[in-house]
Amino acid sequence: MSKHRSNARHYPRTARLKELFREILAEELERIDDPRLEMVTVIEVDVDAALDRATLYFTAPHDPDDLDAAAIDAEALDALRAHRGRLQRALGREARIKRVPELGFEVDEVTRGAARIEEILRELPELADGEHEPADDEA
16 A cells, blocks of 8 residues: 555645546536537646646537537537536546636647547548558568
8 A cells, every 4th residue: 555655645646636636526527418518528637836727628519520529519518617616526536636626618629630640640641542552662
């Protein structure tokens, strides 16, 4: 048991809390009966060192060509804000921390950007048609 505790000390507290908060918030979102949150995925939770603020980064799936993507994100954001109290209470209860940080929410643009890059790469003619075949000396 002491070995586990000594390893934990080498892992920064904020990093441990970020992962713990992500798990707690993802589980609590699954329990909330709100259709606007059905497909919301918690990507990361960022926590400041003083534990004053935590930001939940999320994605809400939609078709990349869908013009209503901003509306879907806004609906998810509104739902998260509406359930902020419940989510903060879950953090306090499950993480067993003295002071629960103020919870904020942001769309995870990094994940969305990576998905868009993958989509563009798949659409490149040489990749889409399988035209690039290894030369004899590459095989």
